[in-house]
Amino acid sequence: MFVGGVLVVFLWKLVGTSDYLGLGVPGIVRAFNDPQLPIYAFAAKLIFTAVTLGAGFLGGEVTPLFFIGAALGNVMGRMLGVPGAMGAGIGMAAVFAASANTPLALSIMAMELLGAPVFPHVVIVCVLAYLLSGHRSIYPSQRVIHSKSGARLKKPTSLRDL
Numbered sequence: 001m002f003v004g005g006v007l008v009v010f011l012w013k014l015v016g017t018s019d020y021l022g023l024g025v026p027g028i029v030r031a032f033n034d035p036q037l038p039i040y041a042f043a044a045k046l047i048f049t050a051v052t053l054g055a056g057f058l059g060g061e062v063t064p065l066f067f068i069g070a071a072l073g074n075v076m077g078r079m080l081g082v083p084g085a086m087g088a089g090i091g092m093a094a095v096f097a098a099s100a101n102t103p104l105a106l107s108i109m110a111m112e113l114l115g116a117p118v119f120p121h122v123v124i125v126c127v128l129a130y131l132l133s134g135h136r137s138i139y140p141s142q143r144v145i146h147s148k149s150g151a152r153l154k155k156p157t158s159l160r161d162l
Contacts, residue, residue: 004055011048020048023060024067031070031088035078042071061138062096069095089114090122098129101137101144101159135162 012021019027024045031037038044049064073091077084093110097103103126110122131148140160146152147162 001056004051004057007051007055008048011051015044020044023063025063027067028063028070028088028092031067031074031092032085034074035084037071037074039075042068042075045071061099065096065099065138066092069093086114086118086121089118090125093122094125094129097126098133099138101130101133101139101142103127103130135159 008021012018019041027041027045031041045064045067049059049068052059053061069092070088071091072095073087073089074084075087076082076091077087080087082090089110093106097106100106103123107119107123107126110126111119114122135144135148137159140158142159143156144153144159144162145156
C-alpha cells in the first residue's frame with residue numbers, strides 16, 4: 001500500500017492537477033459540459049483508479065467508471081460530431097454496462113439522463129460494449145444462466161466460475 005500511495009502521489013505531481021483523484025464527480029460534470037476536456041482524461045482516471053485499487057486501497061467502482069465513460073464519451077463524441085452531453089452520457093452508460101454486465105439498466109439510465117431520443121443510440125452502444133467485455137464483471141458473484149453467445153448454461157453460474 002505504501003508503494004501504491006507513493007505512486008499515486010507521483011502521478012498526481014506528474015499530471016499537475018488533482019482532477020483525477022477521489023471519486024471524480026466534478027470530472028463527470030465537466031465531461032458533460034466542457035468541449036475542451038483533455039483527450040487523455042479518461043486514461044488518466046483509469047490509471048489513477050487502477051493503481052489505487054491495485055495497491056489495496058478501498059474505493060468506489062461505480063463513480064470512477066462513470067468518470068472514465070463520460071470522459072471517453074466526450075472525446076469520442078467530439079471525434080464523431082456528436083453533441084458533448086450525448087457523447088458523455090452514452091460513454092458513461094456503455095463503460096458501466098460493460099463493467100457490470102447490465103446493458104438494459106444502463107440504457108434506461110442514459111435515457112433518464114438525456115431523454116428518450118437517445119435510447120436507440122445508447123442501446124446499440126451498451127449492448128456492443130456488453131458483448132465485447134466477455135464474461136467479466138466488477139461483480140464476480142453475479143449469476144448468469146446464458147452465455148453471451150446465447151447458449152443456455154447447465155445451471156446458474158457465477159461469473160467468477162466461468
